[in-house]
Amino acid sequence: MKPAPEITFVGQALLGSGQLFAPLSLTLLAGRWTCLLGGSGVGKSTVLRLMAGLQTDAVFDGTIRASDGADLAPRISYMAQDDLLLPWATVTQNITLGARLRGEKPDQARLKRLLERVRLTDHAQKKPAQLSGGQRQRVALARTLMEDKPVILLDEPFSALDAQTRAEMQELAVELLAGRTVLLVTHDPGEAARLGHAIMVMEQSGLTHCPPPETEVPRQVDDLETLAAQASLLRLLRGEAA
Amino acid sequence: MRYLPALAAAVFAMAVWQTVVSLTDLPKFILPGPMLVAETWWKSRWLIAEHTLTTGIEVLIGLAAGAALGILTAIQLATSRMARVLVQPMLVFTQALPVFALAPILTLWLGYGLWSKVAMAVLIIYFPVTSSFFDGLMRTPPGYLDLARTMQATSRAVLWQIRVPAALPNLASGLRLAAVYAPIGAVIGEWVGASKGLGYLMLLANGRAKTDLMFAAMLTLGVLSVLLHIAVRKATAPMAGEAR
Numbered sequence: 001m002k003p004a005p006e007i008t009f010v011g012q013a014l015l016g017s018g019q020l021f022a023p024l025s026l027t028l029l030a031g032r033w034t035c036l037l038g039g040s041g042v043g044k045s046t047v048l049r050l051m052a053g054l055q056t057d058a059v060f061d062g063t064i065r066a067s068d069g070a071d072l073a074p075r076i077s078y079m080a081q082d083d084l085l086l087p088w089a090t091v092t093q094n095i096t097l098g099a100r101l102r103g104e105k106p107d108q109a110r111l112k113r114l115l116e117r118v119r120l121t122d123h124a125q126k127k128p129a130q131l132s133g134g135q136r137q138r139v140a141l142a143r144t145l146m147e148d149k150p151v152i153l154l155d156e157p158f159s160a161l162d163a164q165t166r167a168e169m170q171e172l173a174v175e176l177l178a179g180r181t182v183l184l185v186t187h188d189p190g191e192a193a194r195l196g197h198a199i200m201v202m203e204q205s206g207l208t209h210c211p212p213p214e215t216e217v218p219r220q221v222d223d224l225e226t227l228a229a230q231a232s233l234l235r236l237l238r239g240e241a242a
Numbered sequence: 243m244r245y246l247p248a249l250a251a252a253v254f255a256m257a258v259w260q261t262v263v264s265l266t267d268l269p270k271f272i273l274p275g276p277m278l279v280a281e282t283w284w285k286s287r288w289l290i291a292e293h294t295l296t297t298g299i300e301v302l303i304g305l306a307a308g309a310a311l312g313i314l315t316a317i318q319l320a321t322s323r324m325a326r327v328l329v330q331p332m333l334v335f336t337q338a339l340p341v342f343a344l345a346p347i348l349t350l351w352l353g354y355g356l357w358s359k360v361a362m363a364v365l366i367i368y369f370p371v372t373s374s375f376f377d378g379l380m381r382t383p384p385g386y387l388d389l390a391r392t393m394q395a396t397s398r399a400v401l402w403q404i405r406v407p408a409a410l411p412n413l414a415s416g417l418r419l420a421a422v423y424a425p426i427g428a429v430i431g432e433w434v435g436a437s438k439g440l441g442y443l444m445l446l447a448n449g450r451a452k453t454d455l456m457f458a459a460m461l462t463l464g465v466l467s468v469l470l471h472i473a474v475r476k477a478t479a480p481m482a483g484e485a486r
Contacts, residue, residue: 054388078392084385087483088407101395101403147393
């Protein structure tokens with residue numbers, strides 16, 4: 001993997017005649033997890049989609065830059081709430097989708113290693129319909145990692161999972177994505193408090209930087225400082241003073 | 243076991259048919275009873291078989307050619323905006339024309355033989371195949387396309403590895419419709435001008451007041467259509483994502 005860059009997002013998004021979000025400045029620390037927390041409709045997914053170079057309904061007025069100045073698009077990997085597994089393809093075929101779409105030969109050794117790390121070696125030839133929700137999301141994580149990109153954009157990837165599976169997936173993701181620049185868009189204050197090296201709350205009026213707990217990620221769910229951070233994030237989301 | 247309800251329905255229909263014939267005492271050139279039709283069918287089985295073979299060949303060639311043409315058109319339409327602008331309105335227009343009106347012209351152009359009937363079958367199934375497959379190709383779940391975009395996929399790879407496989411269930415329903423329509427096309431072609439085929443036989447029998455033979459030919463055509471439909475349904479099951 002190439003070294004992970006720092007990414008700076010500066011700008012506003014216009015939606016029709018109105019404003020989706022006011023001018024904001026967001027920095028993703030190199031090799032760190034940045035959590036962007038907010039309610040629905042504040043445009044947090046739009047921020048992520050703009051970084052990913054995907055189509056949005058909004059018109060973007062601003063810049064997105066990597067610290068090394070190189071083009072961002074070929075260096076990102078994207079994971080969404082929907083696992084986006086192709087139902088007609090096997091687990092292996094889904095994980096190696098990127099290589100197949102670019103007409104490259106998938107790296108078999110890497111595939112094997114990843115299958116082991118997400119504990120899916122026994123399921124490699126199964127179709128997604130035969131897997132549980134957690135297993136499917138592990139396939140999606142393996143597919144994201146197979147791309148071996150330094151920048152990872154996560155759009156609420158764990159929000160459809162049950163509580164246990166979600167906690168497991170969060171820990172697995174932190175372990176496997178170490179050293180990469182990660183943007184996690186989420187509406188769950190608990191998730192942001194567990195995973196963020198930097199935590200921002202997004203509202204229509206702009207971003208609020210919130211100090212993360214000082215412990216290392218992934219933080220324990222019962223860590224007092226993490227729980228306090230979660231509570232203050234929730235207060236902020238509900239419009240109460242932190 | 244799965245065909246038991248269909249069998250029961252057939253027996254019921256026969257019973258109703260026989261009852262109507264017995265009660266009304268209609269002359270047999272108006273409405274022959276099921277027994278008489280069965281007897282005629284057996285007596286003329288070689289004649290009927292010969293004409294069934296002709297119609298069967300027309301239908302199969304028509305189905306294959308129409309499906310291939312429909313699939314190619316749908317892919318062309320899905321990949322080229324230009325094709326959508328130029329071809330799509332025309333496609334709708336050809337569908338708005340009644341096939342009956344085109345049959346004499348096709349016979350004039352292609353003659354009394356096999357090809358005018360094949361052309362009719364192609365014409366009648368071309369639209370359902372094209373339109374259902376095209377709809378599927380244009381409705382790829384947007385998440386797949388987002389993912390492919392972040393993976394720097396070429397549009398060719400996206401077409402063959404994502405859009406086409408995602409649209410196969412739609413293609414399957416188009417092909418299933420086509421299997422039902424294709425025999426109609428062939429028979430219309432035979433009515434307009436032919437010297438062979440079940441449509442020709444029906445017309446001939448009707449003209450000579452051999453209503454029992456007409457019924458026998460018609461029921462054979464029905465059975466042929468149903469068998470074709472079942473075969474196509476089975477063949478397209480993996481495409482439709484069934485029985486996986």
